[in-house]
Amino acid sequence: MPELPEVETTRKGIKPYLEKATILAVTIRQFSLRWPIDEHLADILTGQQIQRVGRRAKYLLITCDNGTLMIHLGMSGSLRVLDSVERSQPGKHDHIDIEIDNGHLLRYTDPRRFGAILWTSEPIKNHRLLSHLGPEPLLKYFDADYLWQQAQTKRCSVKTLIMNGHVVVGVGNIYANESLFLARIHPKTTANTLSLTQCEALTEQIKSVLGKAIKAGGTTLKDFTKSDGKPGYFAQHLHVYGRKGEDCFYCKSKIQHYKETQRATYYCPLCQPISI
Ligand SMILES: [Zn+2]
Structure with missing residues (x-):
């Protein structure tokens, strides 16, 4: 199961490719993860610029113009940034592709499908999955x-x-x-x-x-x-x-x-x- 260090490493890995990039297209091959993916997600994301790639607990927070895409890797999820050569032939567990305008593509893979991809346009701190959480262990407040x-x-x-x-x-x-x-x-x-x-x-x-x-x-x-x-x-x-x-x-x-x-x-x- 991806733990906090893996999620933080993933954040650092994808951040340079995503920030300030614009989403060109979103392909969703499987809507059934831990919670169903919003059927309008592709339409919502397309055309938005990614402002920031953050993290709270084990949620990756991709802040866009009009809201935040929350990604939880669940038991077996992973994210990869693929270039134009690698992107062909998605595998059986490659559920979502987010294509961005710098030639890269963010691919979400999750064999066990316990992960989550959620969209929210509300202030992220107030989100029901985050609002009750304790402090981040690496921040000063946790002493x-x-x-x-x-x-x-x-x-x-x-x-x-x-x-x-x-x-x-x-x-x-x-x-x-x-x-x-x-x-x-x-x-x-x-x-x-x-x-x-x-x-x-x-x-x-x-x-x-x-x-x-x-x-x-x-x-x-x-x-x-x-x-x-x-x-x-x-x-x-x-x-x-x-x-x-x-x-x-x-x-x-x-x-x-x-x-x-x-x-x-x-x-x-x-x-x-x-x-x-
Ligand atoms: Zn001992």
């Missing part, structure tokens, strides 16, 4: 004080806390596991028992882990138009995720594993002691 305040009223585990999009967006399962290890916090720690110092370590590590993943994705950007749209995001070194029974790199304890809300959870029993 120790904020996280500690949020934690005070919650009796869930710290892992559930940081994966809750109302608290902070974009901390997927791999990143939650890794951040908790690096902050030396047991994933089962009850949210309202976290100290301000722990919140400081945790916010710092969340920013660091996500930042590194975005940087790793960024190294593939120069090939964005040629690749399969799936750069190697997880090239970064994983400390606990997927390492059940293996030695901790720091203390040699065996990495432990359990499932929490159906999500694989990994931790080192020595580096991440459970607090009482």
Whole structure:
């Protein structure tokens, strides 16, 4: 599933081709995604200039003259920018093509069709899918004080806390596991028992882990138009995720594993002691 770093890498990859380009034509081969695509979308988009390619949580926001195209990659979606040579023969899962006036074409591919393509002419901040979301993890507002305040009223585990999009967006399962290890916090720690110092370590590590993943994705950007749209995001070194029974790199304890809300959870029993 594309996580926040993949979406941010995609944004950076498509942005230089799209901004200030005018949409010439839109071909929609499949209207049935997570939600049905607006049957008038092609007419709405054609002729508009793309002003900005932004992101909020895992939504790509393509701001045009008269509104915003919101794209969510769902479970298996990807976007590629194709030049005139590559654009022939769309495959079975190439559902949408947006042709722009600089010779390029933006293609949306999604085998499992859990993604979403939505148009809104309302202020984007007020959109029902975005208005309730917590802060972006990489922005200043997401800091120790904020996280500690949020934690005070919650009796869930710290892992559930940081994966809750109302608290902070974009901390997927791999990143939650890794951040908790690096902050030396047991994933089962009850949210309202976290100290301000722990919140400081945790916010710092969340920013660091996500930042590194975005940087790793960024190294593939120069090939964005040629690749399969799936750069190697997880090239970064994983400390606990997927390492059940293996030695901790720091203390040699065996990495432990359990499932929490159906999500694989990994931790080192020595580096991440459970607090009482
Ligand atoms: Zn350890």
